[in-house]
Amino acid sequence: MTTTATFIGLGVMGYPMAGHLARAGLNVxxxxxxxxxxxQWASEYQGxxxxxxxxxxxxxxFVMTCVGADKDLVEVFEGEGGIIANAPVGxxxxxxxxxxxxxxxxxxxAASKRNQAFIDAPVSGGQQGAENGKLTVMCGGPEEAFARAKPVMDHYGRAVNLMGPAGSGQKTKMVNQIAIAGLVQGLSEALHFAEQANLDVAKVVDVIxxxxxxxxxxxxxxxxxxxGEFNHGFAVDWMRKDLGICLEEANKINATLPVTALVDQFYADxxxxxxxxxxxxSLIQRLRKFR
Known part of the structure; x- marks a missing residue:
């Protein structure tokens, strides 16, 4: 029988992810x-x-969600009209x-009480990765459920991995965002230095x-x-949301993130x-403005 997959949340990520499931022949x-x-999605895809x-x-x-933040998840999952109350057992x-x-x-x-399995599976790769079906998917949840779900997620993921029990996917995504924050700030400073040194910046990048x-x-x-082109990719608002999650979790587990906290304030600028x-x-624009 054809697998039925529901996708809740059709933003810049969810829209193409659901499309990959439809192209793969699932009942979406x-x-x-x-x-x-x-x-609009249903007019473009079979679903x-x-x-x-x-x-x-x-x-x-399978029920996939890709919404905004914690409050949005609670809204779509809980309550009489929510996912958990209406999705079938299993x-x-x-x-x-x-x-x-x-x-x-x-x-x-909450899902376990209804004999449903829940997998937290945040992704990395941005809109381009979603459109190309080449996302990195970091999962937390039961091994048996992951084994069943992985072939479905493979339709939009190039690397789909189980990192541990519930919450492990989100914690791994936090590691990802912490690493990116430092990398982007470092790259911004490097390019800014090259500009101020009157170097051919593109040539410098080609070398290093x-x-x-x-x-x-x-x-x-x-x-x-x-x-100086930034009207694309992963928005600063979203990054600040993610870094806020990272810093909050760091406080809970006694992790020290001085660079992450600093870069978060740079994004506020x-x-x-x-x-x-x-x-x-766009962190580099801050350096250009305040030089």
């Missing part, structure tokens, strides 16, 4: 807070736009939102990208950073400059 249902977005969450998840084998609930480990643990416990300084950020963002929706690589 979608729901979005803005109904027009779900109808069904549903009017309510209850309708969307009825009889589903369903596997997979959340791709970047959220707190605490809410993942809370939803996993062949050595130990190479990174994904350098390969994929240095060109637009040099040109970018927001104050009007760059809330700029790509995270």
């Amino acid at each position: 249902r979608v729901w979005n807070r803005t109904a027009a977005k779900a109808e 069904t736009a549903c009017k309510t969450i209850a309708e969307a998840v009825e009889g589903a084998d 369903a596997i609930l997979i959340d791709h939102t970047t959220a707190s480990a605490g809410v993942a643990e809370r939803l996993a416990a 990208s062949k050595g130990a300084a190479q990174s994904w950020q350098m390969e994929n963002r240095s060109g637009t950073m040099i040109e 970018v927001q104050a400059m009007g760059g809330s929706r700029w790509d995270t690589s």
